Structure formats: C-alpha cells, structure tokens
Amino acid sequence: MRKITALLFTGVLALMLQSCYGQSAPAQKEQESPAYSRKDSGSVNKSNEEWKKILSPEVYEVARLKGTERPFTSEFEHSKDVGTFYCAVCGNALFRSNAKYESGCGWPSFFEPLSKTSILEAADNTLGMRRTEVMCGKCKSHLGHVFEDGPPPTGLRYCINGVVLDFEKAKTAEKKFNSKKKTDSGS
Numbered sequence: 001m002r003k004i005t006a007l008l009f010t011g012v013l014a015l016m017l018q019s020c021y022g023q024s025a026p027a028q029k030e031q032e033s034p035a036y037s038r039k040d041s042g043s044v045n046k047s048n049e050e051w052k053k054i055l056s057p058e059v060y061e062v063a064r065l066k067g068t069e070r071p072f073t074s075e076f077e078h079s080k081d082v083g084t085f086y087c088a089v090c091g092n093a094l095f096r097s098n099a100k101y102e103s104g105c106g107w108p109s110f111f112e113p114l115s116k117t118s119i120l121e122a123a124d125n126t127l128g129m130r131r132t133e134v135m136c137g138k139c140k141s142h143l144g145h146v147f148e149d150g151p152p153p154t155g156l157r158y159c160i161n162g163v164v165l166d167f168e169k170a171k172t173a174e175k176k177f178n179s180k181k182k183t184d185s186g187s
C-alpha cells in the first residue's frame with residue numbers, strides 16, 4: 001500500500017514539475033516515443049521494425065525509408081519564428097531559425113546546420129542524380145539533401161523535409177519582442 005502511495009506521489013510531482021517548466025510539448029513527445037529526448041545527446045540506434053512501432057507513418061516514411069514529403073506542404077516552409085528546429089524522431093537540435101531562408105524550393109531551407117555534429121552527410125546516387133543526403137547526427141534519420149546553390153555565407157542549401165522537424169520558439173526572443181511591443185505602444 002505504501003508503495004502505491006509513493007508511486008502516486010511521484011506521478012503527481014512529475015506532473016507538477018512539467019507544468020511549472022512549461023515544457024509540455026517535448027515532455028509529451030518523450031512519453032509518446034521512448035527515443036525522443038532533447039537532453040540526452042547519445043546516439044540512438046534502432047531497427048526499422050522498432051521505428052515503425054514508434055513513429056507516425058508520415059515520419060517513418062521520410063525518416064527511415066528516405067521518402068520525400070510533397071513540396072509546399074510544410075508549415076515550416078514560410079515560418080519566420082525565432083527558435084530552434086529539432087529532429088522530430090529523436091529530439092536532436094538541428095538548425096537555428098537564423099540560418100533559415102526562403103529558397104522557394106518547396107521545403108524548409110537552411111544555409112547551415114546548428115553544429116558540425118548535429119547532422120551527417122552521405123553521397124546519394126539514387127534516382128539517377130548525384131546528391132548529398134543529410135541525416136540526423138544522433139539517430140541517423142533521413143532529413144533531406146544539401147545542395148550548393150544556397151546564399152552566403154556558406155553557399156549551401158539544406159533542403160529539409162518539414163515532417164521530420166520539430167520547432168521550439170525561443171523564449172528569450174519572445175520576451176524581447178513582447179517588451180519591445182509594450183515600449184512601442186507606450187511612446
């Protein structure tokens with residue numbers, strides 16, 4: 001009996017902590033997928049059989065079968081929000097919004113990854129094309145391709161499927177924006 005009370009208490013405490021820190025989105029994801037974590041940066045290795053049980057069919061198709069989402073369908077293609085893009089499969093931080101630009105190609109585009117280790121690249125000679133595939137550095141999920149027709153300073157275009165991205169708005173940027181709005185309207 002005492003054990004059950006203790007378990008209940010831990011559960012309530014965890015819920016309270018979750019709402020205090022306001023991270024319900026990633027916490028919820030972690031509950032849905034045991035492979036998703038924004039804190040643990042260790043590599044994630046699973047078979048496609050296991051991934052199929054964890055991921056939604058749309059994410060599985062792109063991330064594990066190297067599929068491509070239909071162009072011009074991602075909510076992230078035109079978004080200008082300030083924040084960080086994470087891997088929707090494992091929670092690895094991939095791109096910052098300040099490296100995002102409108103390439104017009106139909107998929108969210110970035111001119112550089114968040115860090116050298118956040119992504120992996122590999123030669124992709126399928127479909128009669130010579131392309132460079134981009135994968136998540138932590139779980140090796142397929143993200144998209146990188147092309148050499150991007151803007152300065154890198155000249156690169158990381159063309160990424162929005163379905164495998166997860167976005168978190170920067171809280172500090174949001175605060176700054178809101179306080180600026182206040183001063184603007186006050187003057």
Ligand SMILES: [Zn+2]
Pocket residue numbers: 087088089090091092136137138139140141
């Ligand atoms: Zn990943």
